[in-house]
Amino acid sequence: MKKLINGVDDVLAESLAGFAAAHPGVRVDAEHRVVYRAEPKPHGTVGILSGGGSGHEPLHAGYVGFGMLDAAVAGEIFTSPTPDQILAATAEIDTGAGVLHIVKNYTGDIMNFEMATELGTSAIETVIIADDVAVEDSTFTAGRRGTGLTVLVEKIAGAAAEQGWELAEVAALARRVASSGRSMGVALTSSTVPASGRPTFDLPESEMEVGVGIHGEPGRRRVPLGSAAEIAGMLVEPILADYEFSSGPTIVMLNGMGATPLIELYLMFGEVKKLLDLAGIRVARSLVGNYVTSLDMAGCSVTILAADDELLRLWDAPVNTPALRWGI
């Protein structure tokens, strides 16, 4: 295992410390492993909280800031955060208008966010992200897994909260986004969890895992390594088979899994764009880069969101976080 780390038990704490040192716009509660905005939102605005296991950076802490999250709760690597972490963060960012929890659909995350909701006194709405079309039920999931769409929900719900929408409105918006997008990923290599020291799964030099999960969960099938054009088809076709995209605008994310360089991600985006053009799907906005990773996994995922003028306006609204920044 070749990693830029010290002790395997200190990776998360030390990475969070470096994150805080790099970004004056956030502050880190080291005890609870929560990243907050350094400048809280005004009283009476809805708080937006997300979180989950670590190892998917910049998700979620990289999206804390103006126009997006108020706080991100970090579990250990590929491990759900605990109810007391979530409880502390929820209480801290509740300015009186309640809090939206954005939760990826993994059994531990669902359970612990629910428990924190029951234990606390804040008004809380929850949106579950389950956008991965690859499989129903998986290693850590009942139903579909939550992956790339999370970034888009966080951005759009964050913009609405920033503009003063009420909790029920922000929650309804977030659910609309969560139900209007789909994702699918592929792994060329496994990731390696530091505490384990070994690849999560074995993948021969000539094969790839189509439909892989962001923790290395099995996908749909293992096939011989294909060309970028073939891989684009294997990711886009299941998405189009699962959701009826109209002639309206879409937001498309071509996401790197952590160890795939940008030159390949752009090449893949070109292949995906060709297929969408052929299918008559209009790409109104796009994101290419490492947004929801799986440690040092090589591979990528595609997320497609059916948007409309309102969602595009909220997408375009100013955002100022470590990992997404525009309009400011």
Add this chain to the structure above:
Amino acid sequence: MKKLINGVDDVLAESLAGFAAAHPGVRVDAEHRVVYRAEPKPHGTVGILSGGGSGHEPLHAGYVGFGMLDAAVAGEIFTSPTPDQILAATAEIDTGAGVLHIVKNYTGDIMNFEMATELGTSAIETVIIADDVAVEDSTFTAGRRGTGLTVLVEKIAGAAAEQGWELAEVAALARRVASSGRSMGVALTSSTVPASGRPTFDLPESEMEVGVGIHGEPGRRRVPLGSAAEIAGMLVEPILADYEFSSGPTIVMLNGMGATPLIELYLMFGEVKKLLDLAGIRVARSLVGNYVTSLDMAGCSVTILAADDELLRLWDAPVNTPALRWGI
């Protein structure tokens, strides 16, 4: 070789096509492999051109846009661009105030930018970046190699040009930045050039290359894999031994080589920051992420620039490129 590509000869052209499809703010001249701003700067402002071999994305095309480069010339992977590419780009962005060439110190790049300068009719100034303290002379270089500092020179010179500085002033500024910063890198793994299909160099599972170049050129020494804290020392100490940083502000970049995930880069930044704090060096601005890569190499580099109020103002000035964006 596991890569998201089609034919090995088409990687650059297809990646540039995907880049153009993803970013409406740029346009690509596919024949000359030049990326331009979609909206050129006003007449009478200094043009800023950079370029070099591909494989270092987002360098250079990712820095084309408002407040930074007017154009980036892309050579084949790890190969200098040709004089006719540079000539075409220079002529295109010369609005009458001349053009600054920002050139990393590699023999082929120097020769081809010089040749383009002689062949063309534009007023041209050239700044050479040679910030890598690891070695004198190397596989492709006489003198020191140009690496991470390039991003900082491009940002600061780009801001000055945007503000209407004249060519001689922008060139003097760029040279001041180029002489006030130093870099050093480490590789945990080699990169693999697609056309070769094999790792550029062999690196055993238990070793790392300290002082590696961004094309996999040999560094200072090969040593057993160290902890993040030890590696931070191996990168920071040679920089501090080479340049006398005053008590003034610095801009620090912790750069990933392409295959190292963000969780490790932030951890490394934390270690670097500790050492700089101990040395009494004040980090006024920081960048953590993949900014000057070496395809799928795992590893990182550190760049430290001695800044002052003027350089910080230009650093903070608005920038709107695919890879760096703020204040807009």
